[in-house]
Amino acid sequence: MPSTTTRTITLTGPDAAGFANAQFSSDILSLAPGRWQWSGWLDPKGRVRALLQVARVSEERFVAVPRGGDAQALAQDLARFVFRAKVKIEVSQERHTADGDALADGEARETDDGVLTLGEGDASLRIGASEGDDAWIARHIAKGFAWLPDAALGTLLPPALSMERLGAVAFDKGCFPGQEIAARLHFLGGHKRHLHAARVEGETNLANGQALRIHGKDAGVVLMHVHISNSPTTLVVLDDTATQEETLDIDDARLHLISTFAE
Known part of the structure; x- marks a missing residue:
């Protein structure tokens, strides 16, 4: 069966949490080890250049799963903002996605061979399985969990992807790219x-x-x-x-x- 693939972006180091929090749209600092959350990386105009599932697999190690897009290009762009932060950015090889067994919503597990499982309550999504199929897509369509084709990258604002419903945008955590536009839409509405x-x-x-x-x-x-x-x-x-x-x-x-x- 065909399988959607992605490459994960790993951030490690003592400044990984602060760096991710400053770049991504969710409240990364609130994420406990062994948990995952929805997030995104916006451009300065507030458009979604990457929709992410971010797991904190240990105190100083985060794994971001881009839902569409070129992970290598994203990682290279992220690296431009590291400056003096003590954080290392790495991109995995291509990984299969697959359905997994029920796992508590928000729970994240990583095996020794690098398979990352992201709990959804009634099921889970496994990243890095040796093989996979796209059976999970119907479930994610029903839940409104988008996977972005290339044509949609950098064109949509957070409300168009229901990112607030997912908890992928936080307005009380400090600045992040695109925050001004995202906040204006949040407080004033008007997105069509x-x-x-x-x-x-x-x-x-x-x-x-x-x-x-x-x-x-x-x-x-x-x-x-x-x-x-x-x-x-x-x-x-x-x-x-x-x-x-x-x-x-x-x-x-x-x-x-x-x-x-x-x-």
Whole structure:
């Protein structure tokens, strides 16, 4: 079976926690060893250049799992901000993702051979398995856990990915890149693109990263897509103006909205 792969970014050293907290959008300092949390790395304009799952596997060692994107390029860009901080940044080889057994939500475990398991309560996601398949994608679509195709990188603001719902953005921890824009959207609102899970009706096969258009106008983007029992489902970001009805005609497909995820 095909398997989504990623490369993890490891931050180690006495300043790893402070460095990660200054760069990533979540409250890394609150993360206890053996736990993981959602996070992100934003650009100065507040756009999400990386959606992350960050695990603190020991006091001075953090493993960030990029959900899409080029981990090597991200790590190189992160290294530009190290300056005098005592932190080492390393990128793993390509790793398979796979479903895992139930594990408490937020619990993180790492085996001696480097397999990282991130608990979701009713299941878990394993990073670094010797092989894997994409059975977890349907679950993550249902939960609104995005995996970003290249076309979506650096284009979406945190509300479009429901990052506050995930606890991936903290506004009481000090500065981080893009904080001003993210805070403005948090306190003033007004963002007009949101995350939806939808069932696909019709013969058209959607593709990750595909732009969605209604009546010739840009309406959103496909983030994840999967076929389960001949019932295709998808995770999409859509303009609010396009979601007045539960069923939408988009190009040659019809989307029946199942869930709308809060900011």
